[in-house]
Amino acid sequence: MSFHLPPRGLAQEIRDIIYEHTLRPPEGVTIKLDRGSRYWSRDPEDPSTYKFKCTLPIASALLRTSRQIRHVASPILYSANVLSFDTSCLDALQFLRQLPSQSRLQIRELNLLKHLTAADDWDNREHAEELGNFLVDSMRLESISLAVPDDLTASKKEDHGQYEFFM
Numbered sequence: 001m002s003f004h005l006p007p008r009g010l011a012q013e014i015r016d017i018i019y020e021h022t023l024r025p026p027e028g029v030t031i032k033l034d035r036g037s038r039y040w041s042r043d044p045e046d047p048s049t050y051k052f053k054c055t056l057p058i059a060s061a062l063l064r065t066s067r068q069i070r071h072v073a074s075p076i077l078y079s080a081n082v083l084s085f086d087t088s089c090l091d092a093l094q095f096l097r098q099l100p101s102q103s104r105l106q107i108r109e110l111n112l113l114k115h116l117t118a119a120d121d122w123d124n125r126e127h128a129e130e131l132g133n134f135l136v137d138s139m140r141l142e143s144i145s146l147a148v149p150d151d152l153t154a155s156k157k158e159d160h161g162q163y164e165f166f167m
Helices: 012-023 060-064 067-079 089-098 122-138 157-166
Strands: 029-033 052-054 082-085 109-112 143-146
Touching: 012 060, 012 067, 029 089, 052 089, 060 067, 082 089, 089 122
Parallel strands: 029 082, 082 109, 109 143
Antiparallel strands: 029 052
């Protein structure tokens, strides 16, 4: 027994269900620096040395199938997902700069995890303001969630410095 597609292919409703299923995981999309690639060392002057990956696999290769599929399915990947960063501010900034502008403008929700708000990383402090300005100037976000340091509710004296920096 063989299966043949209708002359016009699958109905758009079925294709949309496939795109939703493959490009929109329930947990959202978490991006991190790919230290397993041959470009694991970062060179701030050369963004091509930054390689990123999703922590959970998604079928992003679907977007490379055809222009029509990319046009229809990329809004599902970028605007329907909560995009999380498990990186430093510099890494998140480089990832967003590497995205084509039309893809970047489709992103609606960001979740900035603990590494982006870590107060004890001086290199991170240097790029936090730059990332914030980029998010405001170059994107059309509807919401941003920030990880809050644990010590906002702690009363330990040694944690006070991190609290002060975060505030």
